[in-house]
Amino acid sequence: MKEIGGYFELSNVGVLPYYRESVELNLGRSCLKYIIRFKNIKKLYIPYYICDVVTKAVQEERCEIEFYHINNNLLPSFNKKLADGEWLYIVNYFGQVDNETIRLFKDKYKSIIVDNAQAFFTEPEKNVDTIYTCRKFFGVPDGAYLITDQIEDSVLPRDKSANRISHILGRLENTASEYFQLYQENEEALQNVPLRMISLLTKTLLGNLDYKQIKERREKNFSYLHKNLDPINCLKVKEVPGPYMYPLLLKNGGEDLKKTLIKENIYVPTLWPNILKLCKVDSFEWKLTKNLACIPCDQRYDFKEMDIIIKTIKKYNGGLLR
Ligand SMILES: Cc1ncc(COP(=O)(O)O)c(C=O)c1O
Structure with missing residues (x-):
């Protein structure tokens, strides 16, 4: 028999998916x-x-x-x-x-x-x-x-x-x-x-997220990273709607950069370790897995955190330019 009344659950009244036709x-x-x-x-x-x-x-x-x-x-x-x-x-x-x-x-x-x-x-x-x-x-x-x-x-x-x-x-x-x-x-x-x-x-x-704000924050952070990091990025990157992360591929030392960032509590994932077993050492996929730093730019952060990241990368990268 259906339970009626009593204490409240997390409210799900009127929640709608972001993609309505999905x-x-x-x-x-x-x-x-x-x-x-x-x-x-x-x-x-x-x-x-x-x-x-x-x-x-x-x-x-x-x-x-x-x-x-x-x-x-x-x-x-x-x-x-x-x-x-x-x-x-x-x-x-x-x-x-x-x-x-x-x-x-x-x-x-x-x-x-x-x-x-x-x-x-x-x-x-x-x-x-x-x-x-x-x-x-x-x-x-x-x-x-x-x-x-x-x-x-x-x-x-x-x-x-x-x-x-x-x-x-x-x-x-x-x-x-x-x-x-x-x-x-x-x-x-x-x-x-x-x-x-x-x-x-x-x-x-x-259903309770503010998607407009999340999307905008991601775009602003990404754009800020892009302006600062594009000169050293070997990937040709463009600004996109509500981006996931900023992909930074250095010519050399991407793997060490990731370690440096993680040591500074800037968490960058490796996408995806299994590829090292699948692909040859000289393949593009191998290079991406080893060297691509995926920089966080999400809604939790603003330029303050982006500046910390940029400073850490520039300090690491020293005089290394493309
Ligand atoms: C590119 C890509 N597609 C699909 C998936 C699968 O998504 P889920 O973990 O929600 O099954 C992943 C998971 O990491 C992914 O990286």
Whole structure:
């Protein structure tokens, strides 16, 4: 029997997803599983430069994989013909792949999936299956949006996140390092989470965010970093809507720069260690994995923190110029 009255839960009255016309799922990898399963994809071309959870998701759906390389502009070096049931998976790295380019790929290949995990604020291109995941942009334990024309009638079970949120609540009132292990355990636990609808908890948290402010703050920080770091950046980077992080590729010493930043409590992730096993030492993907510093520019920070980062990088970089 339905419970009525009593103490309050977290309010979820009137919460709406950022992407209104989406299938709301629990994880980015679930979005991919959903498309593979319901569009009956037999083979997927995916980039070498990708997180291994994506590869694993494809394997779990028993879909064949062929890897391709990306070029210096972070675009697919791909020229094959797609047979029936074959699809091309394009990752929008750091939001640097604009929709005009996506349209060209769509026109040429028809069967494409765009991964906007690093481009939450980039609107989907029309008629293109597009994946968004929320953990990389906001303090939520999971959550993802899939834009697709493939709407399934069968009801998927809804995920639950209450026992995966301690690190997010903990970091709010304490330090990141105290909760880092719990964060890692949460990421590990997600490996065994099946395709589900978004949890009510994550949906509620997402429904209470100020997206306009978040997007603007990210853009201002990114722009500030860009003005200061472009002269030493070997990647040609442009300003994009509500960016994920600022990708800084030095000609030399990127790996040491990352260590220096981390020593100064500026946390920069390595995307993605598994690639060192997959790619040759002289490949672009190897170089990115070793040397690309992904600089935080998110809504928690303003120019004060950006100045600390820039100063640390310039001090490290010394006279090293491109
Ligand atoms: C580029 C990219 N796409 C997709 C995913 C999968 O997202 P999720 O962890 O929400 O399944 C990741 C995860 O790290 C990613 O980096």
